[in-house]
Amino acid sequence: MRRLHAAAAAALLALAAGAALAEDETPALKSPGWSFDGIFGTFDRAALQHGFQIYSEVCSNCHSMSLLRYRDLAALGYSDDEIKAIAAQKQVTAGPNDQGEMFQRAAQPADNFVPPFPNEQANRAAHNGALPPDLSLIIKQRDGGADYCYSLLTGFKAAPADFKLGDGMNYDDYFPGHQIAMPQPLQDDSVAYADKAPAPLSQEAHDVCTFLTWASEPTLEARKQTGAKVMLFLLVMSVVLYGAKRKIWAEVHSGHA
Amino acid sequence: MAAPSSQKQNALVRWIDHRLPVFAFMQHELYDYPTPRNLSYWWNFGSLAGIMLVIMMVTGIVLAMQYTPHVDYAFNSVERIMRDVEWGWLIRYIHMNGASFFFAVVYIHLFRGLYFGSYKEPRELLWMLGVVILVLMMATAFMGYVLPWGQMSYWGATVITNLFSAIPGVGQDIVTWLWGGFAVGNPTLNRFFSLHYLLPFIIVGVVLLHLIALHQHGSNNPLGIDRKGPQDSIPFHPYYTIKDMFGLSVFLVIYAAFVFYVPNLLGNVQNYIPANPLQTPPEIVPEWYLLPYYAILRSIPSKLLGVCAMFGAIVTLFLLPWLDTSRVRSAFFRPVYKWVFWLLVADCLMLGYVGAHRPEGINIVLGRIGTFYYFLHFYVLFPLIGKFERPLPLPTSISAAVLAKHGGGAAPASAAMEKH
Numbered sequence: 001m002r003r004l005h006a007a008a009a010a011a012l013l014a015l016a017a018g019a020a021l022a023e024d025e026t027p028a029l030k031s032p033g034w035s036f037d038g039i040f041g042t043f044d045r046a047a048l049q050h051g052f053q054i055y056s057e058v059c060s061n062c063h064s065m066s067l068l069r070y071r072d073l074a075a076l077g078y079s080d081d082e083i084k085a086i087a088a089q090k091q092v093t094a095g096p097n098d099q100g101e102m103f104q105r106a107a108q109p110a111d112n113f114v115p116p117f118p119n120e121q122a123n124r125a126a127h128n129g130a131l132p133p134d135l136s137l138i139i140k141q142r143d144g145g146a147d148y149c150y151s152l153l154t155g156f157k158a159a160p161a162d163f164k165l166g167d168g169m170n171y172d173d174y175f176p177g178h179q180i181a182m183p184q185p186l187q188d189d190s191v192a193y194a195d196k197a198p199a200p201l202s203q204e205a206h207d208v209c210t211f212l213t214w215a216s217e218p219t220l221e222a223r224k225q226t227g228a229k230v231m232l233f234l235l236v237m238s239v240v241l242y243g244a245k246r247k248i249w250a251e252v253h254s255g256h257a
Numbered sequence: 258m259a260a261p262s263s264q265k266q267n268a269l270v271r272w273i274d275h276r277l278p279v280f281a282f283m284q285h286e287l288y289d290y291p292t293p294r295n296l297s298y299w300w301n302f303g304s305l306a307g308i309m310l311v312i313m314m315v316t317g318i319v320l321a322m323q324y325t326p327h328v329d330y331a332f333n334s335v336e337r338i339m340r341d342v343e344w345g346w347l348i349r350y351i352h353m354n355g356a357s358f359f360f361a362v363v364y365i366h367l368f369r370g371l372y373f374g375s376y377k378e379p380r381e382l383l384w385m386l387g388v389v390i391l392v393l394m395m396a397t398a399f400m401g402y403v404l405p406w407g408q409m410s411y412w413g414a415t416v417i418t419n420l421f422s423a424i425p426g427v428g429q430d431i432v433t434w435l436w437g438g439f440a441v442g443n444p445t446l447n448r449f450f451s452l453h454y455l456l457p458f459i460i461v462g463v464v465l466l467h468l469i470a471l472h473q474h475g476s477n478n479p480l481g482i483d484r485k486g487p488q489d490s491i492p493f494h495p496y497y498t499i500k501d502m503f504g505l506s507v508f509l510v511i512y513a514a515f516v517f518y519v520p521n522l523l524g525n526v527q528n529y530i531p532a533n534p535l536q537t538p539p540e541i542v543p544e545w546y547l548l549p550y551y552a553i554l555r556s557i558p559s560k561l562l563g564v565c566a567m568f569g570a571i572v573t574l575f576l577l578p579w580l581d582t583s584r585v586r587s588a589f590f591r592p593v594y595k596w597v598f599w600l601l602v603a604d605c606l607m608l609g610y611v612g613a614h615r616p617e618g619i620n621i622v623l624g625r626i627g628t629f630y631y632f633l634h635f636y637v638l639f640p641l642i643g644k645f646e647r648p649l650p651l652p653t654s655i656s657a658a659v660l661a662k663h664g665g666g667a668a669p670a671s672a673a674m675e676k677h
Contacts, residue, residue: 039518067336137336140521140529176539216529219339219346226347227517234510241503248499252294252491 027173029147030154032206036213039228042221043214048076050193051211054204056086057191059135062127062182064115067136068215071109075218076211083109090114128168130181139209139216146209148174153205156184286472291490292497293478295659299373300476301504302366307464308505309359314457316352317401324404326450328443331406332531350520356398357523358512360546363391371577372598374586375477381578383470388574390463395547397456400449402544407528412541414441414449420554423561440534480658481586482651489655540615548612549605553631555616556624566628573635580635582643590649593642597634604630 035044052073055065070087078086088106092114095102107114117123124131133141142148151174159171159178169179186204193199214220266280274280323342325334338345367387370376376384399417403410418435422428437444475484484490491497515522523545527538543551550567557563573580588595608627614620652658 067333067340072340137529141526143526217339217346223346223350223517223520227513230513230517231510234506234513238503238506238510241499241506245499245503248495252496 026176029144029174030151031147032150032202034146034210034213036210036220039224041224043075044210045077046195046197047207047210048214049078050191050197050199050204050207051209051214052076053194054186054191054208055135055211058185059208060113061116062123062132063135064117064123065113065136065215066115066134068113069109070107070111070113072218075214080109087111127181132182135212135215137216139213141216146213149212150205150209152180153186153208154201287498288492288494290472290493291475291484291487292493293476293484293655294489294491294496295478295480295655296476296497296500297479298500298504299365299369299479301501301508302362302369303471304501305362305505305508306359306366309355309362310457310460310464313352313355313359314461316348316355317454317457319348320352321454324450326404326447328406328446328532331404331446335405347516350516354512354515354520354523356401357544357546358508358515359394360398362508363394364546367391368602370477371601372588373477373479374481374581374583374588376578377581377584377586378578379474380470380477383467383473384578385575386463386467386470388571390460390467391574392571393456393460393463397453397460398544398546400453400456402528403446403449404453405528406446406532408530408532408536408538409525409528409541411441411532411534412538413543414445416541417543418445420560420564420567423564425561477586478655479587480589480652480655482655485654486656542613545609545613548610549608549627550612552608552612552624553628555612556621556628566632570631573632577635577639580639582640583646583648584643585648585651590651591642591646592649593646597638597642600630601634604634 035042035047055063070083073083073086074080087109090107090111091104092107092111093102094105097103117126120131139145139149144151152172155173155175157171157173159165163171163178165171166179169181170183171178172180186201186208188200190201190204191199197203217223266274270280320338323334323338323345325331335349338349340346342348370384370387399413403414418432418441421435422432424431433439435445436442437448475490525542525544530538542548550570553570554563554567557566583591583594585591588598604627607623608631611620611624611627616624652661
């Protein structure tokens with residue numbers, strides 16, 4: 001993955017500097033700043049809904065999100081009726097019924113997101129052998145997380161003249177090896193946001209990455225909010241215990257124990 | 258908070274104690290238990306390790322209620338814990354980061370023993386039982402890491418079990434036997450789950466032996482000299498109960514910061530990708546706490562010798578009490594060893610760094626130097642330094658040294674003491 005500058009590799013120096021010495025032709029990831037960063041971070045609900053719209057209209061043509069259920073969308077601010085309507089746009093195979101036959105029915109809130117293809121082979125067959133990965137955990141599956149996905153989505157460009165691109169492949173600044181089977185999925189105004197917000201590429205990438213981060217870790221907000229309380233409690237407890245310790249030990253230190 | 262004497266105990270306690278002396282035992286081992294008065298904060302890590310073991314077992318038992326040990330369901334059952342089980346994300350992050358913090362605590366505990374000579378007569382068996390616990394912990398942690406059945410789970414299990422194929426003649430048969438098949442698969446996952454649940458209870462057993470051995474002669478101390486009378490000791494309660502609780506609280510602040518704010522920092526992103534036997538991850542690396550051993554393994558070109566060196570690195574720890582020829586315990590009074598100790602710490606950190614990176618270029622050289630030094634340290638420097646080093650004069654007693662406000666070179670933790 002990474003090569004070390006041979007020259008800079010005095011043993012302890014290398015130890016101290018660690019990965020900083022690593023050389024890589026991939027540029028540093030773009031970091032647009034996220035509402036969920038920091039110890040009090042939360043998900044921007046508008047960005048989540050925008051992101052879900054992008055997923056539904058663009059990404060979901062090829063990428064599944066098998067770990068999510070339609071009911072999870074309540075966290076994005078959708079009402080129960082809206083969620084029922086969103087789910088009902090998809091058909092799932094259910095059954096068998098009393099006659100022993102499988103049948104199609106509209107998806108319900110308790111169903112997992114319906115995948116675009118019935119199985120991996122069908123998905124590969126439609127994509128020249130490449131498999132678009134499931135996006136349920138994509139942010140947790142990549143070093144750099146949301147920054148990486150944002151950089152990738154905004155990092156498509158024409159291959160440099162000296163770069164030999166495979167047949168049907170595309171060039172991306174941030175993809176390992178730069179050759180990616182996915183063509184650039186988002187351009188300016190790829191979607192028309194339901195709330196008429198402007199949709200330049202940077203905004204679309206930002207919104208869909210917010211949505212994907214939520215999908216990877218829907219409990220992030222609960223985690224950070226619980227953390228603040230737990231940290232406060234532990235810090236106060238530490239101070240109190242330190243005082244108690246000082247008091248109890250006072251006589252030992254003065255030599256009278 | 259005076260310890261309740263047997264006269265003050267109520268009738269029921271006295272009735273029970275007369276037949277089953279649990280209260281007398283607790284009184285003797287937890288309340289009155291005489292402890293050196295000069296223990297520094299480096300001595301907190303033993304009790305912290307015990308508490309980590311309890312935290313890991315409690316969270317682990319709860320996780321096992323929701324986890325499914327089957328190759329088709331394991332990954333998704335863990336994600337279900339993260340998404341749908343009430344507070345499941347918290348329990349799982351506590352357990353996941355707990356493994357790292359358990360090892361961090363135990364490694365500090367171990368190096369404290371190395372620095373202050375806690376393995377020396379009469380504490381050889383105490384030390385060796387500690388090494389047994391470390392080995393059991395490694396096995397438990399390794400098998401636990403396999404359970405989520407991510408990419409690194411699968412490939413880590415493949416690499417580590419394959420080590421046994423280095424055994425001449427029967428190696429491959431042993432590996433097949435370990436796997437329960439011809440590749441890492443469902444039988445492997447099932448037995449790893451079973452053993453991951455079992456081993457902590459065995460660790461508890463060895464911890465009890467460790468504590469019995471400890472209480473036989475009591476704790477070593479930063480001066481490394483024996484206690485000469487009651488003026489050198491204080492009762493465990495309240496002095497060390499409060500000190501341990503304060504230490505625990507500070508420790509929990511750091512632990513909680515990881516659990517709540519960077520729960521995946523110590524993990525590998527590859528393990529959030531479901532196991533795929535047809536796709537090797539770009540790099541197969543163990544968790545940070547096993548990296549130095551991994552570096553030793555990879556530093557030797559021969560597989561068999563590499564495996565021997567790796568296990569040898571741990572076996573060496575058992576021999577420590579007899580490799581060290583110095584009769585002075587504490588490095589405070591060992592002007593040469595004091596420095597060589599930090600070389601070993603640096604060496605282990607360097608091996609950890611090498612283990613995390615591909616064995617190419619300078620990493621190969623560093624890995625070999627690190628491995629060579631590790632064994633040189635224990636088998637050559639340890640015996641020689643003990644013979645030729647001239648130790649500083651030892652204080653006459655712990656209490657004399659404490660009251661003379663022993664110098665700043667003392668345990669960092671004695672900072673609080675020095676203010677008085």
